[in-house]
Amino acid sequence: MTLPPRRPTFGSSDRKDRIVGSGALLLAILITVTTLWVSRGGDQSPPPPDAPPPSPTATAEISEFASAHDDDPVTLLTREPTCADWEPINERLKTELANGWLERDPTVPGSAWTAAQREQHLEVARALRAAADNTAPLAKATPHRVMRELYGQLIAYWRSYADAVDRYRPPADHLALAATHAAEAINGICAAIDFGAAGDRSPLVVPGPPPVPDMPLGDPDTPTRYITKSSPFCSEWVTMVADYATATTEWRERHDPNVPARYWSPEQRKLADDVAGVMEQNADRAQLLGLLSGNLIAADFAALSAQYRRAYAAALPDFALPDIHLDNTALRLQALTNQACQAVQQ
Secondary structure (H helix, E strand, O other): OOOOOOOOOOOOOHHHHHHHHHHHHHHHHHHHHHHHHHOOOOOOOOOOOOOOOOOHHHHHHHHOOOOOOOOOOOOOOOOOOOHHHHHHHHHHHHHHHOOOHHHOOOOOOHHHOOHHHHHHHHHHHHHHHHHHHHHHHHHHHOOOHHHHHHHHHHHHHHHHHHHHOOOOOHHHHHHHHHHHHHHHHHHHHHHHHHOOHHHHHHHHOOOOOOOOOOOOOOOOOOOOOOOOOOOHHHHHHHHHHHHHHHHOHHHHHHOOOOOOHHHOOHHHHHHHHHHHHHHHHHHHHHHHHHHHOOOHHHHHHHHHHHHHHHHHHHHHHHOOHHHHHHHHHHHHHHHHHHHHHHHOOO
C-alpha cells in the first residue's frame, strides 16, 4: 500500500502535554545521573595536567568523520543524507540472502550441515562482508553520531556472523539477528524521514541530555561490537524487552497499522490511550538503563529508541500510516541491543 505524502505538523493534545511534562522530569533525572557518571570525585583531587595537542594522525582520522563534532542530544532524525546510498546496499543484500538462508534452521550446528547448506552459508558470509565494506563509507559520511554508531555496529555484527560461519554453532545466530535489527533500524529511520513522520512528530518530544563523556571515534573500517560480555545491564534490558512485549500483546493483535486514527472506534481509541502509557514507561526505562549502563553506544541506542517510542505514543491520537515507521524504529533499536546481549550470554 502506498503511503500518503508528507503532511503538516499536528497540533498538541492533553496526552502530548503530559508526555512533555514527564519528559522534562526525566530530563532532570538524566542530567543528575549523567553528572554523577562523569564526576571525578572530591575537591581534594589535584587538577589534571593539560592535555597534549592532538597528533597530525589523530586529527586526520577525526577529519574523516562528518559526525566527529556531533555532541547534540539524541532525538528524532529529520534529515539523513546517507539514506540514498544505504538503500542500494540494503536491497542488494536482500537479494543475495534469498538463496534459502532466510529459511534456515539456526539450531543446526555447522558440523551437521550438508554440502549445499555449507555453501549456502558461505555465500551469505561473502555477501555480508561485501555489504560491510560498502557501508563503511556511510559511517564516515553521516553527520549524525548515532547513525555513525548504527552503521558501525551493523558492520561489526555482519562481520562477526560471517566469521562464525566456518565453525557455526547455534548461539552465533544472535549475531545475525543483531545485524538484522540494526539494518531494519536504519531502514525505519530513513522511512520515517522519507514519509514525513519524523518531521511531523519531532516537535512532540523533548531532546535528551547531550552525550558524556566523549568517546574515541575508532576505525570506521573495522568497528568492534559494542557489547562483548554479559552484565547486569544486559539482564535488565532483556527483561525490559520481554515485559514490553507482554504488556503490548493486545495492542499488537488488535491494531491495524493500515487504518488511520480517524477511522478508529471508541474501543480502539481507548486501547491506544492505554498502550501510550505503557510506551512512555518503556521509553523512560530504556533511556535510564542505557545511561546507567556505562556503555556509550548502548546509551545512545537506548535514548534513540526512547525518542522514537515517545514520538509514536504522542502520535496515536492522530495516528496516520507513516507513523508506523516511528514504532518500527524503536522496536528494532531495542531488539538490536536485546540480541547483542543474548549473543554474549551463551
